[in-house]
Amino acid sequence: MTAALTAENEAPAHDDPHGYSARHLSVLEGLEAVRKRPGMYIGSTDSRGLIHCLWEIVDNCVDEALAGYCTRITVVLHADGSYEVGDDGRGIPVDIEPKTGLPGVELVMTRLHAGGKFGGVSYTASGGLHGVGASVVNALSARLDVEVDRDGQTHAMSFKRGLPGEFAAPGPERRFKKRSGMRQIAKVPRNLTGTRVRFWPDLQIFLKDATVETGLVMDRMRQTAFLVPGLEISVRDERAEEPTEETFRFDGGISEFTSFLAKDEPVCDVLRIQGRGHFTETVPVLDDQGHLTPTDVERDLEVDVAIRWGTGYDTVCKSFVNVIATPKHGTHVSGFDRALVRTVNDQLRATKLLKNGDDPVLKEDVLEGLTAVVTVRLPEPQFEGQTKEVLGTSAATRIVAQVVSKGLKESFENPRRAAKQQMRAVLEKIASAAKTRIAARTQRDNQRRKNALENSALPAKLVDCRTTDDRSELFIVEGDSALGTAKLARNSEFQALLPIRGKILNVQKASVADMLKNTECAAIIQVIGAGSGRTFDIDAARYGRIILMADADVDGAHIRCLLLTLIYRYMRPMLEAGRVFAAVPPLHRIQLTNPKRGQDKYVYCYTDGELRKKLVEFERRGVRWKEPVQRYKGLGEMDADQLAETTMDPRHRMLRRIRVEDAEDAAKIFDLLMGSEVAPRREFITAGAAELDAERIDT
Template sequence: MAKEESYDGNEIKILEGLEAVRKRPGMYIGSTSSSGLHHLVWEIVDNAVDEAMAGYCSKILVTVHADNSITVVDNGRGIPVDEHPVKKIPTLEVVMTILHAGGKFDNSAYKVSGGLHGVGVSVVNALSKKMVVQVRRDGKIYEMQFSRGNTVEKMKEVGTSQETGTSVTFWPDGEIFETTVYDFDILHNRLQETAFLNKNLEIVLTDERERTPRVEEFCYAGGIIDFVKFLNEGKDVPEALKDPIYIEGTSEEGVPTDRMGDVEVALQWNTSYSETVMSFANDIYTPEGGMHLEGFRTALTRVINDYARKQGILKEKESNLTGDDVREGLSAVISVKLADPQFEGQTKAKLGSSFMRTLVLKIVTDGLTDYLEEHPKQGREIVKKAQQASKARNAARKAREATRRKSLLETAALPGKLADCSVRDAEMTELFIVEGDSAGGSAKDGRRRDIQAILPLRGKILNVERVGDHRAFSSDTIQSLITAIGCGVTTGSGDGGDFDITKARYHKIIIMTDADVDGAHIRILLLTFFYKYMRPLIDAGYVYVACPPIFGIKVRNKIHYVYPNGRQPEDEILADTIRSLGLNPDDGDEEGKAEGGKIAKKRKGYTVQRYKGLGEMDPKQLASTTMDPKTRILQRVTIEDAITADRAVRELMGSEVSYRREYIEKHAHDARFLDA
């Protein structure tokens, strides 16, 4: 019998002040990875944006200092510094050191707010090794210093100023975070998005970590109209639809405060086959949509069908256009502001305030109906595009059904040259999508036959960003992929299609291509396919990229493998590895032949082989370096930011060549990141 353990009041721990935040940071900022690190900035910026939405702030400055500390300055009212009536200490200290202390729990200080729980700035304080806050108000400048949630220096006057606002500088705590290095692009994209959503709000991002500080300024007089134009950059927009449609409205008078709201919608069609619709509530991105998105979609489909019937474009016996039809090629932004938003889940991914569905439905219905009546040429262009989408959708459905029937008929002999595994438990199995028959042969011979399946591809997969669904689903290569994976596909507009993730035959789908330009291209094409038609697999963490070695250093009879690290050029990685083996990277550079006739560099005491193709490794080498779960390196494919991901796919795989040229020129020196 097990020894009885005592369980009494002594076992109950109480975490005082901000100790709970430091003990369980993931509960407050999601994670302690790079995502959580950047979340600290969003918390401070969101407070400044709340001041802007309240009408008191017009400029926000965000600076990344050389030591990766961050300063956020706004010209709002400034955090109150008077004595708090309950705590009897400066209100500034209350806000910075006590959870759930803020001006956002009723509608007196902020009618609209993105930060709802009063935990933001105090959480940043708790997770910073140092924080300095300055407040400008009442003609004076006040300052306080904190460390890891505790007050280090009490509030004091440090100067005078006729301006108002708050300045927060913080140093993330290396004891908490996996990294304390900020990514400029992540900051850039989020701050630009914030500027789009707040018309005429000026946001300046400065990075002092470079020899010449990098400065980006964002300010959009058009607000979400400019946002939609930005989303459509690189896409072909019909001449008749060059000007985005803008609709705005607010609740009627007499509506209770908790059911009041403002609605802004901007939309514009392009000639592509995919839909990009971004929805926001109080500037918070809602990737799973919610009531505001439902209202928008219902209104859009209903109004366009009513217009098409009224104009005689849709005949009596013709079926109505579907939501997929009218949204094909649509870029839209829906931004709502409301006093007391209700979100589903802690991540605020979905807006649950039901009255917003009715409000958005009414405002979009009225606004779009008026627009179509006043712009008949544009109206007919929109309906014409939807009708073309309807025809293509029917063709795509037939192609999908043919693929599905084919997969059912081929259960005994799965598609193409698939070498399936023997285990049927999807959680244990892996599918390697391999470039070419040569690499496919090595992979088949070197794999673990019980859990690893191999699907070699012939040539390059179709670029699905540039073709419609019907063409994509008619491709033999894509049919093989769909059949092998087994879970179906979403439609190009992402409505779910016949996709069922529970039917996925593998929970690790690994793209394994050569470490050259062609291999990188195939990898991008495959990722574009997964992004467009099987994105839930990416969201679930099922899609990976294999990282094969780029060099083999043979010393005597042992080969030491060199992998890309995402930070250094290949030649630097090679030289560092050679030095780590006690050898001189500069000792000779004689060209010779390695085993099997492959080109290598023979040097004093060692030989360097460059692995440009997976087929250059024998099955044993390929297995040990790239396929064996004990020794391989895999990188999980994630989508951190929907706008960034969509823009990357659009620019790299779309029809506009100039964007690809610009990207290549900008990132040519980063070619080492192809496997990152």
């Protein structure tokens, strides 16, 4: 027995099909790791990853502008699928780097973690931090060309999937010859400097439908021009039949950016708060022997904030670190929020708008109607990941909070003479928002199903169902006449009914207080039982689905639009979760005079087109029907059996799910169709009038 065990233990590892030894390990060298796992560096290989590659090159140009050496950036989207970025900065170094023996261009384009932004000498504040941006783009490009104007010469170099060399002709599919070093292709004035990078994305890496949208590039370049006053950025798209070009330059900085972002009427002028702070950071630094040594480094952090309150209710907060957008914010925005709430509470109590014993206002109250741009600049910020979406430098919280507290306090206590009334209006708006929130919270708490059943607080006109699980459905029905039929047609086990009278309040143009005063709006919010606005809690909703059941005419469509405006504005999570539907009642009923065995006597059609097809089909098959074909003008014309079969019975009905795929586009269309601005809506109606089928109008 012992001998058998010994022999088994000494068997070679490769004889074991489940063995795992050092020969199974792989080592990816240099840019090979990038091509093997591109998602680690650019997030994905779809359009988001492709545009991230473009941003990496653009950010290098912006860093030159931040350092004071670049005044103009050009971005070209070529018709052949390549992308080109150029600047008039100092140009990437073309001399030989002593340790590697490579030209500077080849070094930064082929070696990960190589660049001029680690020591803090060439750049005091930059967006490129990890030394992988340009080299990653190079590794993921079928071809990348670099041209550098320096020392009176134009130096050029090309790469194929990260390998240096030379192409026989333009385009990524041309014959390629590996070679190191740069070549001089032209003479230029000695005072002319700059860099141009053009790359062709590698279709072996990126998805076939990956593309860079012109609108996204325009928005990003406009944003960058706001953040770097005086920098001129041109964008040219040559992919369409008629090329488009736009140039951005803004001298007002983030004050002008804040005014651009704000869409509502101002309560106060833009407040600009600037300051700086110092902190000590321990970082590993290379010594003369090439060893990493922990060293205490003194850092400067510059803070520049612009804020402005408006009459609306939405919040827009953009944050940036060295011109790099941080869409998921980070420590700098945490400091901004903390200072904003603390300072506003102090001012509310100082002006007696908050009395002793009153609850302090919360962050959501202060942010209501606020448009803010928060920017910080510092050497070597700590980001969470290569995509740089979240700032992690902990000292930023303290410094931003100190600067914002001091600047905001000064604006409230010592405003300019013309701004004194504005600052008072800001405080009153925030105090009003807090009162509305407290009232809504109280209402929400009282509307929960348990409390509602205990105190009979639900509206008397609600026809409730028996179940409380996810199957439950709330039909919001237009009119009392349809309610009577729907009562008989519903399944009382899981289908509840709430009638409304005609057209409810247009909440897009009304305040929260007016909405809560409106009987129909308050009843809908009360019945759903999950609150409204910022306090909406989808887990507390009393029904699994909300189904809007209105007549199949113009008035019914308007009522659905008003109801959707209410749900979008105050119960948006229901839309985002796909729990809001529109019932689809039939338009016509065909009564067959000689139905065959197994054939239904009544056939329902939901559109005019479907009716015409059915009648043609019946005529071809010799099926006769009673003339005239019945057209339903409203739900009240159906009897209970018909309504159940066509609109309410889950086994036969058709529902249209209402979703919010793009929140920004949805907000724009709701504001256009239901907002207080009449002129844009009139233009929209006039422009679309020719497309309307006049026969659909009930006159």
